[in-house]
Amino acid sequence: MSDTLLKVRDLKIGATVYPPGEKPHDIEIVHGVSFDLERGKVLGLIGESGAGKSTIGLASMAYGRGGVKITGGEVWVNGRDILQSSHGDIRKLRGGEVTYVSQSAAASFNPAKKIMDQVVEAAVEQKKFSRKEAEARARDLFAKLGLPDPDNIGDRYPHQVSGGQLQRCMTALALCPEPDLVVFDEPTTALDVTTQIDVLMAIKEAIADTGVAALYITHDLAVVAQVSDDIMVLRMGNTVEYGTTDQIINSPREDYTKALVSVRSIEHAEKQPTPDPVLSVDGITARYKGLNFDVLHNVNVELHPGQTLAVVGESGSGKSTLARVITGLLPPRDGEITFAGRKLSADLKGRTREDLRELQMIYQMADVAMNPRQTVGTIIGRPLEFYFNMRGSEKRKRIVELLDEIELGEKFIDRYPAELSGGQKQRVCIARSLAAKPKMIICDEVTSALDPLVADGILKLLLDLQKIEDVAYLFITHDLATVKAISDSIAVMYQGRVVRYGSKSEVLSPPFDDYTDLLLSSVPEMHLGWLEEVVAHRKMESAGN
């Protein structure tokens, strides 16, 4: 038998779409993709959303999500074409020979069952191990994956462990039945960077220890470069480039791959602070109703006109809470906010229309921040009516101007949000906030739901608009690459406190405090061996302490 474990030839995948007002019809989403994977090797599938990478990953288990159907080609696993296999053989393949690790372990574990029951289920069901053997194996894997208290963690329910731990439990679930192939579908995307690095290392070591082969699916080239032997770049269901990791990262041939490799190379020269900040946050302490602890502790930051303050931190650090306090949605327990030289009412009800106009907001999820039944023109026109009383042709002229500014143009004026891509939706949200002619915009994770290249476009647009409109941004993000790209000053938040604050060059230059150091060193870098370097560096540091 040859060493080829998975052989995919001319794989075509289709789906039936049901567009409103039209007859349902079939479309093809993967157009003939071929690749080979040897035993014990890792192939990275990389691409933006809609590239078909998850669909291809699931096809290696003969599975189509939703209405997705495999329409052509061959998928050979262990020497048999699984697309021709019987229903019973496919069930033996799934959870036995090929297993799956999904993006969100939190959603992929059944909330009503203990972790152990779920981790061993496939191994027992496929009769690979007895229940007892499988449990022993699972405990072994828990220990190998660096989970705390590996002997007892299986007795807990999914909600009783953290997101990073659950993602490792999911990896244990996939490895427990001793599969030949594991499909990792964005296994670290939902995690904070500092957690991602641990999970990534755990996955990499587990792959090396068990000799299992893997398909590693992600949109983050820097991440896939750390774990895979080969990389296939996909775009809209086609192979763009397929080669060794070294070749793809260091000498990409195709323009699209080059763009992916050089993503986030925006340069932004830092501006100097002015004497009069547009926003100053003084000693804000806040807590949510019903909680008996503060989520913000004595936060002090300033934002200068026409500049960008990046508030960076991991989930739970209080950065979105800070935005809620500034917008008046959550009145603070202590401290005050000065905006454009006047003291802002703590409560939203006490704010004037002028306060509301000058302080706008853009959200992470552009599609839920717009009324799906309103056209782009209505959405952008609303603040023009509300704040400036514009009507008719005057309003339309201004809407078209704004659409030009966000690089969409007049033809978008009658479209509905559902007819826009993710990046276009976010652009409309930007236009809506600009329509109010604000002094400041709070941008809450505005690029985190977008693909890297699209996100890059949005960041460039925001920087250009800042020059034209002289608007200040309070930029909330967990992504340090974004921070580096656009900020003038930075506030690093950790557990409700600002642990580091200053101009971009100050904050990003050593000496670092421990947390900022951890955060900065956890951002994946686009070169081979980065993961090992960081982990080795951390081990040395902890040995030195």
Next chain:
Amino acid sequence: MHPIIKLVSQRLALGLLLLFGASALIFGLTEALPGDAAQAVLGQSATPEALANLREEMGLNRPALTRYFEWLGGILQGDLGQSLTNKLDIADSIGKRLGNTLFLACAAAVVSVPLAIFLGLLAVRFRNRWPDKLISAVTLTTVSIPEFLIGYVVIYFVSVKLGWFSSLAMINESMSFGEKLYAITLPAFVLTLVVLAQMMRMTRAAILNLMQSAYIETAELKGLSNFQVIARHAFPNAISPIVNVVMLNLAYLVVGVVVVEVVFVYPGMGQYLVDSVTKRDVPVVLACGVVFAAVYIGLNMVADIVSILANPRLRHPK
């Protein structure tokens, strides 16, 4: 304190409060009706003097609030008062009747609840294929036809034409359990048809909703069979909505049997209530109302508590 104990005791307290409110409402509404017990006893042609005397005798002249608390105090001690028409103790009469009604309701529930859940699971398993459509069509038809009509149709075919069962579901204490079961077959069957559809459809909807979850995909990718996926991974998470609709239907089985009991001349609460209403026997109507309210609130409280207990986040806090 464990959050479960807190939540459950909150529910219990709320249930009692609700029952108290319901009793006040029932009493208030019967007060608001024209005429009173004295009028009912003496009839339309009674002289005002006679009415006044009887009211004095029955204590109806005192303020409504006083009478309400006397009545409530009596209920708390198990004294539901006396029937106006036959002077019998209401608690005794209701006791037997309620027993009969509960017997009928339980028999219908024992058949209909497992059947509804099984049909719901089956419908999910064969979603949008003929078994699903057949189950939906049949249950929807039976729930759309008024139960008295189903009752009479069943009586016509099964009792009159085939002669398998008696059209009268009379039971008494001298009958054995088996004889009683035989006697209530037809009303229990009709009740089952009435409550089946809602429970089955709710089970189907709750499970279908869960079938979209990522953990169902995980289960499918473990190579489990369809039925294992539904029973092991979807059902435990669907318990809460299912229990809620089951309890609502059980409450309906007790409270809503009035029509079916009358059709089959079954000696239950429904018959008793209808008789008392026609005789304007206000104390009995009041007592029946309170018993029905207690059953309704009690069953819904059970549903709430089961939902709380079924939630792993509450059962196993961090």
